[in-house]
Amino acid sequence: xxxxxxxxxxxxxxxxxxxxxxxxxxxxxxxxxxxxxxxxxxxxxxxxxxxxxxxxxxxxxxxxxxxxxxxxxxxxxxxxxxxxxxxxxxxxxxxxxxxxxxxxxxxxxxxxxxxxxxxxxxxxxxxxxxxxxxxxxxxxxxxxxxxxxxxxxxxxxxxxxxxxxxxxxxxxxxxxxxxxxxxxxxxxxxxxxxxxxxxxxxxxxxxxxxxxxxxxxxxxxxxxxxxxxxxxxxxxxxxxxxxxxxxxxxxxxxxxxxxxxxxxxx
Numbered sequence: 483x484x485x486x487x488x489x490x491x492x493x494x495x496x497x498x499x500x501x502x503x504x505x506x507x508x509x510x511x512x513x514x515x516x517x518x519x520x521x522x523x524x525x526x527x528x529x530x531x532x533x534x535x536x537x538x539x540x541x542x543x544x545x546x547x548x549x550x551x552x553x554x555x556x557x558x559x560x561x562x563x564x565x566x567x568x569x570x571x572x573x574x575x576x577x578x579x580x581x582x583x584x585x586x587x588x589x590x591x592x593x594x595x596x597x598x599x600x601x602x603x604x605x606x607x608x609x610x611x612x613x614x615x616x617x618x619x620x621x622x623x624x625x626x627x628x629x630x631x632x633x634x635x636x637x638x639x640x641x642x643x644x645x646x647x648x649x650x651x652x653x654x655x656x657x658x659x660x661x662x663x664x665x666x667x668x669x670x671x672x673x674x675x676x677x678x679x680x681x682x683x684x685x686x687x688x689x690x691x692x693x694x695x696x697x698x699x700x701x702x703x704x705x706x707x708x709x710x711x712x713x714x715x716x717x718x719x720x721x722x723x724x725x726x727x728x729x730x731x732x733x734x735x736x737x738x739x740x741x742x743x744x745x746x747x748x
Contacts, residue, residue: 510600511574512554522569531567581611631672
């Protein structure tokens with residue numbers, strides 16, 4: 483193994499008094515793809531081994547149990563190499579109960595693996611880990627909104643157009659838009675006619691030029707839409723059509739229209 487990579491990390495020795503120096507890699511491996519931590523290899527890749535591998539192995543197990551929350555699945559093994567030198571191989575498996583935190587020094591921190599480094603998870607990454615740990619997504623989470631308070635005419639209309647069938651109330655549950663207790667999921671709230679989720683918005687601008695400034699006029703047109711995701715898609719497409727050129731050419735019996743952007747592209 484040369485250097486350090488996404489799936490493995492190396493340590494010269496076990497720093498029992500500075501557990502964060504290697505526990506952050508344990509957290510990162512468990513939160514990302516899993517990985518291996520090797521004790522007994524110097525930064526220049528020289529194999530130096532460990533003086534007391536049995537004692538170090540016990541300390542590693544104890545530190546993981548006391549400093550990691552929750553405790554990730556791991557495997558400890560010894561590897562004897564040249565000249566009788568012994569390495570400790572710590573295999574960390576990808577966890578299902580993310581995020582896996584390092585707890586110590588008065589802080590609770592989660593790490594992820596980025597390239598060959600273990601870095602502190604950002605707030606966005608932390609939210610993603612929380613959702614993954616719950617084995618769910620934002621769309622499938624139950625909201626505080628009740629089905630009875632909202633209409634779904636746009637959804638019914640679109641469903642009828644696509645399938646030729648009518649959209650029944652029970653379909654809200656089977657499609658994951660509501661639960662049996664009558665509450666919408668976030669997905670259901672997003673497709674309701676008047677979506678109550680304030681982030682369900684679309685901003686459109688037709689700029690004057692490619693660099694957003696073509697002279698005395700910065701923009702030719704702009705619009706802001708809110709509400710159902712379905713209406714946002716319709717309004718967004720209408721905005722593009724309104725601001726796109728429609729060219730045409732004569733044919734033998736009529737004319738052929740050539741839009742500036744093909745509809746499939748938006």
